[in-house]
Amino acid sequence: MQIDPAQKDLVQASPTQGGAVQGGAVQGGAVQGGSSRYRFGYSEDSLYSQLMSLVERHLTGGGLVVDIGCGWGAVAERCREIGLDYLGCDVDPEGLVDLSNRGFETALMDVSDVRSFVELLHRQVKGRKVAAFFLLDVLEHLVTGKQLLMALATLAAAGPETTTYHGARLVMSVPNVAHYELAAKLLMGRFDVTPSGLLDDTHVVFYTSRRLEEVTRRAGWMELARDDFVMYESDQRFPPEAAMLAPSTPLRQFLAGIRQAADGFAFVNQFVRIYTPANPPVPAAPVTEGVGVSSDVGGLPSRPILDKQSFTNQVFATVLVRTTGSRMGTLHDTLLSLAAQSYDDFEVLVLCHNTPAQVFDAISNLVSQFSPTFSNRVKVVAVSGGGRSRPLNAGISLAKGRYTIILDDDDLAFPGWMAEFHRLADIWPGMVLRLGVAEQHMEDQPGPGGKLYYHAISRPRCPYPKKFDLLSHLHENRTPPCALAYPTPFFQYLGFRFGEDLPVLEDWDILVQAAELCGVADSMEVCTLYRHWNGGDQSTAIHAPAEWMETRQEILSRLESRPILLPPGYVREVHKLDDLERICRRLHNERTRLLAEVAKARQQGVGVEDSASGNARANQAATLASAVAGLDTTRGRPAGTVDISGTTPQGLGYASWADVAAALAAELVQVKSSKGWRLTEPVRAAGKAARRLAALFAPRR
Amino acid sequence: MQNRVLEYYKVLQLPSMRVQVILYSQPEDVVESCIESISVSLGNARSKRLIAGSSIILGDCSGSPCLANATVERMKEDATAAGIDHLEYTHFGRNLGFGGGHNRLVEGAHEDLLLILNPDTYSSPLLVEEMVSACQDASVGIVDAKQLPLEHPKSYDPVTMDTSxxxxxxxxxxxxxxxxxxxFDDKSFFLYCEDVDLSWRARLHGWRVVHQPHAKIFHDKHLTGDGMFVPAETEPENSAESSLVLAYKYSRDDIVDKMVDAFLHSPAHFHRKAVNRFNQRRLSGDLPARIDQDHSVGQFVGFDFAEHNFSYAD
Structure with a gap:
């Protein structure tokens, strides 16, 4: 459930403390200041109603609810309504008296001593069937929270002969210390403790989703269901005019986007979850705060849990080799090029996407025949379902390298490829690393015995820009994946993944996002070979041009929907964009003038062919027609270009100018190189503008 | 004919194999990587019962040994562990050249098949079995492998796999x-073209030379920022002179004349130097005897020795 930011009253109706529970840091009775501050009522569209809906779905067999730290027992009546008996336990008698007056069973209990609490619980329950333990905004008040969870899990995991607690559920709501607005306050140097809310002054332990998952798992609970309570406007939004907090500022949009991408819990105010005792108990895993993300990708294995030690022991890189197994020969080439690397501190994940078992076995067999110094660093992973991005995301989840590199099963790495990445990483840690790349055209050749042969049919060429430029990459992708190494935390910590909804261009989509946040460090060394297949099964042949165009538009729309972070030195580039608008208007006017002149010349050319001036005009008309035809060729161009025909300057937004200018520049360069251009004076006027454009698009120094 | 019958007989048995590598000032780790990968490939072929015994012989043309004694000992141990019968390292004490070095090493070789291998290569684990597979055709005298990442552009027959x-x-x-x-004709060729000459002489003796595209080696090569191939330092000058000698040996005066003319007009100093040295050798009678008078095997396409699928010079 997500709360509209306008529902501000819910801030008040959403407690992050349900009762006064005596814990290690709040010894000696009720919380200072009196527990009445936690007297929250039950209402629809609140945390409590959302939580009780979840309870209603998952507690259907009746029984007793033990509401530990119940306060005034805001959910007591609702429990009764759905057929659950209710026992309110708290160390503060004030709320218990109120509950008792409302006709509910209560018990004065102190959970700071877990053993005593359990003994008291036995006496109070008296053999009745316990359906669930409720800990609603309680855990964060307890330094003994883990012990309490373990004790409850032990009770609930007891065999069926112990009918009282067997199979009891755990229902919790826990405030999210990683709510975006708390993160924003920290960025302002603020840690604003309040009488209640996300930073209640009695909170002694703080939970992120990840930490809660680990603590409950270690205590012996397995999550059954969740319906986290979302609040875009938390109680921490003050002052509301602060740029980091105000909902419409670019700063908030940018930072909140980063925070949300990291684990998806940016606006969860309270984690609302139901657990069942783990059987068998889940093996304990180290509790590591703030490391990684836990969300799985469509049923794929979750990423490994890392602690600081395992992080420092990571290999330099993980190479993701994506294959469908349809090109065993080129996969062999790719693996050979990896085995031959001069720097070998890397692992390889061969991601077999939707491959039949027989092919998977053949790939595994191929890997096993390499030298153990290489094959021991290679894992062959089966990935099923999804599109082109699915295997990449599966690999990202498993990656143990500090950098993640994609080398598809028809790409080749030169022997110094990994060493050059490593050299760059030493100089520019944390940046996207980009090497020189050559491309080569290949051709399949059916051979004897049904075996497929292939060979190069062109020399390698380097058509890609030597230096990365973010603005030009916002226009189209100009870097093949095999030339890039991404810092793995970009995926595993910031939560970015290849778009599984994108049929193509998933590499471009992720590159612009990574380049924006991490920056790009270039090397001029040509270290990899990107192979193009003539008529083969490369993505350009499989996917229709319309699909490329639509996907490109989708990616551009996403880019348009959020603020963009530009690296230092781009102010001048933005100034150039400003100039572009003027230039584009001039180009557009020139185009209009040329069209009119062509039409006029065509009319006047008839009947005046005998005169020298008539011939000149006719020739001019022909060349102008050619020039304009050139300008009109933007229709139906492949992905990476834009259609400027029919557009008018007035109809364009500012962000479109770069596209239009680039397209016009490209067209004018084409015209400029034509015979018509060289002969035609009127077009040269536009050429001046093109030269200015060329200067604007020149690589930054 | 007797040899051919012998080869037909041998295909019924598992062949033994000798790998020969000539070193010249390579770093130890490069050599070790080469030997490790070819050892694995030999081991795989042997475990699949495609070859019998195998040995690796290293000849060092460097001024001082490339490999320390301890390294050699370690390589021997590793080779033994990989199932190689014998690894031997010889420092020649002088530069015999590529062909001269291999000729020296092959003296007394008793293995059926010989694998000539560069030290700056990394072999596919399937290299040996794929090459042996091609040799099962008794008419085949020589097989070569596909080089990666930069393929050699020379063409091959897509059906028979014959290549120039x-x-x-x-x-x-x-x-x-x-x-x-x-x-190898090491008297005529010091570096480059000795493999072309060896292939053509084998073909003159009736043997086929074939390309095996499934046999792959990774050969350390570099490209410039514009994607142009960067030849080894010694290549331009030596290959220019060797090309002239090859054209001369295979009785192609027309090609010699064209090359001389092109080289003399070349801005590159080494081209003119190559012509000078060739002319000196011609004057001193230091050129090989001329063969292939009827041009049955020598194939000169421009200045290449086969049809090429593309050119690195475009």
Missing amino acids: WALGACMMIRTSVMTGIGG
């Missing part, structure tokens, strides 16, 4: 063919 010549960076040749045709 075999690359010396990784070629398998029957030992009987090698010795039968007198090995």
